[in-house]
Structure formats: structure tokens, C-alpha cells
Amino acid sequence: MTHYIVRRALGLVPTFLILLLLVVVLVRLIPGDIVDILLQEQGGGGSGRSAELALGREQIEARLGLDRPVFVQYVEYAAGLLQGDLGRSLWDDRPVREMILNRVPVTAEVALVAIVVSLLTAIPVGLISAVRQDTPIDYFLRSALILGISLPNFAIATAIVIFPAIWWGWSVSFTYVSLTEDPIKHLTLIIPPAAVLGVQLSASVARMTRTMMLEVMQEDYVRTARSKGLTGSQVVLGHALKNALIPVVTLLGLQVTFLIGGSVITETVFALPGLGRLLLEAIANRDYPVIQGIVVSVGLLVMITNLLIDISYGYLDPRIRYS
Amino acid sequence: MTTQSTAEVLQGPAETRSLGWRSLHGTRRFVRRKPLGAFGGLILLLLVSAALLADVLAPYGAAQQDTGAPLSAPSASHLAGTDQYGRDIFSRLLYGARISLYVGIGATVLSIVPATVIGVASAYFQGRFDYIVQRVVDAVQAVPGLILLIAIVVVLGPSVVMVVASLSVRSAVVNSRVMRGATIQIMGRDFIQAARSLGARDLRLMLRHVLPNIAAPIIIVASLGFGQFILAEASLSFLGYGVPPPEPSWGGMLASDGRNYMYAAPHMFVGPALVLSLVVFGVNMFGDAMRDVLDPRLRGASGN
Numbered sequence: 203m204t205h206y207i208v209r210r211a212l213g214l215v216p217t218f219l220i221l222l223l224l225v226v227v228l229v230r231l232i233p234g235d236i237v238d239i240l241l242q243e244q245g246g247g248g249s250g251r252s253a254e255l256a257l258g259r260e261q262i263e264a265r266l267g268l269d270r271p272v273f274v275q276y277v278e279y280a281a282g283l284l285q286g287d288l289g290r291s292l293w294d295d296r297p298v299r300e301m302i303l304n305r306v307p308v309t310a311e312v313a314l315v316a317i318v319v320s321l322l323t324a325i326p327v328g329l330i331s332a333v334r335q336d337t338p339i340d341y342f343l344r345s346a347l348i349l350g351i352s353l354p355n356f357a358i359a360t361a362i363v364i365f366p367a368i369w370w371g372w373s374v375s376f377t378y379v380s381l382t383e384d385p386i387k388h389l390t391l392i393i394p395p396a397a398v399l400g401v402q403l404s405a406s407v408a409r410m411t412r413t414m415m416l417e418v419m420q421e422d423y424v425r426t427a428r429s430k431g432l433t434g435s436q437v438v439l440g441h442a443l444k445n446a447l448i449p450v451v452t453l454l455g456l457q458v459t460f461l462i463g464g465s466v467i468t469e470t471v472f473a474l475p476g477l478g479r480l481l482l483e484a485i486a487n488r489d490y491p492v493i494q495g496i497v498v499s500v501g502l503l504v505m506i507t508n509l510l511i512d513i514s515y516g517y518l519d520p521r522i523r524y525s
Numbered sequence: 526m527t528t529q530s531t532a533e534v535l536q537g538p539a540e541t542r543s544l545g546w547r548s549l550h551g552t553r554r555f556v557r558r559k560p561l562g563a564f565g566g567l568i569l570l571l572l573v574s575a576a577l578l579a580d581v582l583a584p585y586g587a588a589q590q591d592t593g594a595p596l597s598a599p600s601a602s603h604l605a606g607t608d609q610y611g612r613d614i615f616s617r618l619l620y621g622a623r624i625s626l627y628v629g630i631g632a633t634v635l636s637i638v639p640a641t642v643i644g645v646a647s648a649y650f651q652g653r654f655d656y657i658v659q660r661v662v663d664a665v666q667a668v669p670g671l672i673l674l675i676a677i678v679v680v681l682g683p684s685v686v687m688v689v690a691s692l693s694v695r696s697a698v699v700n701s702r703v704m705r706g707a708t709i710q711i712m713g714r715d716f717i718q719a720a721r722s723l724g725a726r727d728l729r730l731m732l733r734h735v736l737p738n739i740a741a742p743i744i745i746v747a748s749l750g751f752g753q754f755i756l757a758e759a760s761l762s763f764l765g766y767g768v769p770p771p772e773p774s775w776g777g778m779l780a781s782d783g784r785n786y787m788y789a790a791p792h793m794f795v796g797p798a799l800v801l802s803l804v805v806f807g808v809n810m811f812g813d814a815m816r817d818v819l820d821p822r823l824r825g826a827s828g829n
Binding site for chain 2: 216217218220221224225228229231232233341344345348349351352353354355356357360361364367368409459460462463464466467470481482485493496497500501502504505
């Protein structure tokens with residue numbers, strides 16, 4: 203087991219280096235760079251960094267380290283990462299790590315509530331759908347969930363914001379309040395975006411639960427449980443569901459990317475100060491270190507999650523042995 | 526459900542009847558066994574007809590303005606109302622079907638072909654090549670789809686073609702893993718060994734022996750991807766990186782004008798939202814049914 207974990211963890215190293223390379227190159231392919239934007243601000247008398255006001259293009263590039271070959275920038279960036287240094291924002295010189303850590307709580311909170319929402323809806327739905335396979339209720343439940351992923355999430359989010367305002371004059375608040383300031387108000391800000399993401403997430407979770415239940419219900423041990431006289435619900439809940447949920451755990455782990463990608467949308471609609479909005483701002487400003495920092499941290503998080511899922515298999519299903 | 530081969534389920538039992546009779550029979554069977562999937566297929570058919578017949582069906586041109594009646598609610602002369610320029614929304618939705626179809630089919634083809642090539646090659650040659658390719662897939666998979674999509678679109682620039690290309694990149698890489706998995710299973714079968722010992726070369730083995738046997742996952746991944754692409758284009762539109770106006774893309778109609786005029790003219794939002802969700806719903810239902818019929822064990826191929 204330990205051997206397996208170490209080997210898998212080491213296997214992440216090449217993947218991570220490739221990710222880093224992809225990100226560093228892709229970010230620099232974005233047309234127009236921060237130097238243009240900074241120079242524009244100088245010309246237009248904008249409110250950019252005052253320190254740059256008197257500088258020309260070469261000086262700005264040298265200051266920001268953009269005059270060296272991309273490969274050198276890559277190596278330096280990787281070396282910095284090893285020490286937990288994500289660099290500084292080209293825009294306002296703040297450390298990227300700090301910027302990201304400031305934004306993580308909101309995104310993580312929405313994601314966690316979304317997962318809870320999705321489990322609460324998806325598991326019962328998947329279960330009923332499987333037990334009543336190919337009956338009207340199965341069709342109804344599956345259609346309802348697929349309908350939930352048939353609209354882009356910005357449309358659902360916008361509808362949540364606008365229709366209550368039209369019908370009842372009630373609207374979602376857009377001023378962010380932290381949990382410690384006012385817990386109730388904070389939750390009213392978190393729940394709508396979490397519900398949007400959660401409902402979308404539940405479509406795939408319910409589908410997986412249904413498929414797995416159907417498969418598990420045909421296993422020998424379920425027949426054995428039935429034949430020794432257990433009631434239907436004892437069999438379904440005690441024997442089948444537990445085994446059917448193993449792949450659901452995997453699926454949830456894989457959805458980390460969906461939740462973070464979705465946060466770009468929900469945080470824009472609901473004006474939440476999370477990671478998604480930070481990323482959009484950074485792309486608009488061509489703030490390379492911030493874009494890189496976010497993508498690389500998210501990528502690392504996803505890789506570690508996947509590793510943890512693989513390891514958790516051994517605990518969830520004792521039949522699985524690692525070699 | 527007992528396991529049946531693709532041919533059996535789609536065409537009914539192999540009988541010595543004409544192809545036309547068999548496919549009719551197969552369709553009836555599909556409708557009976559998978560009513561939701563058949564409903565989805567019907568919606569797909571409607572989408573294709575709308576796209577093909579837009580010139581005939583649309584009462585107005587996509588860019589034609591009725592300057593006397595901007596933002597008017599649905600009526601007999603404007604079935605789905607008009608937008609802020611007085612353009613007929615019903616007509617724009619019909620022309621928009623073309624863009625959706627173009628985005629959906631374009632991105633599906635552009636992703637499924639490289640995904641198959643990469644996946645089959647990776648599984649076929651194995652070894653170091655496979656290892657490196659799989660680490661690249663891991664790396665790409667670790668980046669949230671939408672984020673990668675935004676980055677690629679920003680790099681490639683805004684146009685219909687580039688949006689389609691951007692949509693396909695991640696899904697090409699990620700779906701190659703499904704193809705690889707399917708190929709690995711096939712590679713272990715006796716007939717591959719037999720063909721090889723008869724002297725078949727690599728390319729022939731891959732094209733004549735592997736490819737036909739991984740048709741099921743290819744069809745499933747393709748049919749599930751279609752809806753995802755249409756949705757992703759809409760999300761891009763919302764963030765300002767989608768198919769640029771004045772093209773009547775559903776995502777664009779929904780994301781910019783529909784949202785901006787939601788208070789004043791909710792019909793501008795509702796129309797595109799209904800059409801878009803109906804089509805994605807239909808495609809998903811159809812894809813789901815195809816997966817059930819072709820390969821109930823193929824999971825995690827939804828591509829998000």
C-alpha cells in the first residue's frame with residue numbers, strides 16, 4: 203500500500219511538469235501583452251502603476267522579466283514553485299500566492315455546498331430511478347435532471363437573479379459579506395450559486411448512481427440477501443447502495459474541475475470575489491503570473507484529489523488490492 | 526438487460542430481409558425500448574430540418590430590421606417577438622440552428638478524429654510513447670475545461686471557425702483516453718494476433734481490425750459531446766468570447782441581448798433559452814440511449 207502511494211505520487215511529477223509547460227507557453231501565446239496595456243494607460247493617463255509612468259517598453263519588459271526566453275522563464279517559475287513562490291502580479295506587484303489564498307475560501311465554500319446539494323438530490327433520484335427502472339417515474343426523474351444540464355449555467359443563474367426580481371421584487375444581494383461579519387447574509391450569498399452548480403452536478407451523479415445500482419442489483423450477493431428473507435429496502439439500502447456508491451465517489455472527485463470551471467460563470471453572475479473572477483480579470487489584464495498561478499494550483503489540486511480517490515478505493519472496497 | 530451486440534439491438538435479429546425493412550424494424554424497436562432516446566432523436570431531426578430549411582421557413586432575414594417594432598412581444602407577425610433592433614427572433618432562432626449545428630458537428634468531428642488517432646496509436650504502440658501521451662492527457666485533464674477553453678479562444682481569436690477549433694482541443698485530448706481504453710481491450714483479442722501472424726502491417730491492423738471494433742465508444746462519445754459543445758459555446762458567449770455578433774448564435778442571443786433586455790423584454794431571453802435547452806436535452810437523451818444500447822458499461826465518457 204505505502205509502495206503504491208509513493209509510486210503514484212512520484213508519477214505526478216512528470217504530469218505536473220507538462221502542465222506547467224503547457225500553461226507557461228499557452229499564456230504567452232495570448233495576443234497583446236501587459237506591456238501594451240501598461241503603455242496604453244500611460245498614454246491615456248490611466249490609473250495604472252505609477253512606478254511605470256516614466257518607463258518605456260524595454261524597461262517595463264526588463265522589470266517584469268519578460269525580456270528573457272520563455273524557457274528561462276519556465277525554469278525560473280518552476281524553481282520558484284518548489285519554494286512555494288508563485289511570483290508577483292505584473293499589474294499591482296502583489297504576491298500571487300496571497301491573491302489566490304484570499305480568493306480560495308469563497309470558491310471552496312460554494313463548491314462544498316454544491317457537492318452537498320448534489321448528493322442530497324442525486325442519490326435518492328438515482329436510487330428510485332434504478333429500483334423503478336423504465337417506469338414513468340424513472341423517465342420523469344431522468345428527464346428532469348437532464349433538463350437541468352440542458353441550459354447553460356449562466357442562464358439558470360441569471361434567471362435566479364432576474365425572475366424573482368420581476369415577480370416578487372426580491373433580488374439577490376451583490377455586496378459580499380464574509381461569514382464572520384454576518385453568517386445568515388453570507389449564506390444567502392453562497393446558496394444560490396451553489397444550488398446552480400449543485401443541480402448541474404447532480405445530473406451526472408444521479409446517472410452514475412442509477413447505472414451502478416442496476417448493475418449491483420444483479421450481483422449474486424444481492425440475490426443471496428433476498429433469498430435469506432431480507433426486505434426490499436434492507437437489500438437496497440444495506441447491500442446494494444453501499445457498493446453502488448464507490449464509483450460515485452470517483453465521479454465526484456473528477457468533478458472538481460467542473461466546479462472550479464463553473465465558478466468562473468457563477469462568480470461573474472453573482473458578483474462573488476472568488477478564484478473564477480480573479481482568473482477572468484487576470485486574463486483581461488494579461489497578468490501572466492496570476493493566470494499561471496491559478497491554473498497550476500487548480501491543476502495540482504485536481505491531481506492530488508485523483509490520487510486520494512485512487513487510494514480511498516482500498517478502504518471503500520476491501521476486494522481491491524494494490525500491486 | 527441482457528447484453529446484445531450493436532447490430533442486434535439496432536437492426537433487430539439478423540434476418541434475410543431487405544435493408545430498408547430491417548432499418549425500419551430497428552427504428553421501431555429503438556422507439557419502443559428507448560422512448561426518451563427516440564424523442565431526442567426527433568428533436569435532432571427537427572434541428573437539422575430547421576437548419577436546412579431556414580431560408581424557406583424564416584419569415585424574415587436574420588439581420589432584417591423592422592424598425593417600427595423593436596422589443597415587441599410575441600405576436601402573429603413576430604412569433605417569438607423582436608429584439609432591440611426590431612429583428613425577428615423566430616427567424617434568428619431558425620438561422621441560429623445552422624450555427625449550432627455547425628458548432629456541434631464541427632467540434633465533434635474536430636475532436637473525435639484526433640481523439641481516435643491519439644487513443645488508438647497510444648494503446649497500439651504502448652511503451653514510452655504511450656506513457657508520454659498519457660501524462661499529457663493527465664495534465665490537460667487537470668485543467669478545468671472552461672478555463673482552458675477561454676485561454677485557447679483568447680489565443681486563437683474570435684471567429685466561428687476558431688471557436689469551433691477551441692472547443693475541440695480539450696475534448697480531443699481527454700476523449701482519447703476512452704479510445705485508448707477500448708483499443709487496449711481489442712488488442713488482447715485473438716483475431717488481432719491472427720491478423721498479425723498473417724503479416725498485416727501496423728496501419729492495416731489499426732484501420733481494418735481495431736477501428737471497426739471501437740465504433741461503439743466513438744459513436745457514444747460523439748453523441749454526448751455534441752450537446753456539450755453547444756452549451757460551451759453559449760458559456761463562451763456569456764464571457765464575451767463566443768461566436769461574434771451579428772451571427773445569430775443561440776448562445777450569443779441568450780448571453781448578451783437576452784440578458785441585457787431581460788427586464789424590458791423577457792421574451793428575448795425565454796425564446797433562445799427554450800430552443801437551446803430543448804436541443805441539448807434532446808441530444809443528451811439520444812446520446813444516453815445510444816450508450817445504453819451500444820455499451821452500458823462505458824462510463825465517464827461525458828467529456829466534462
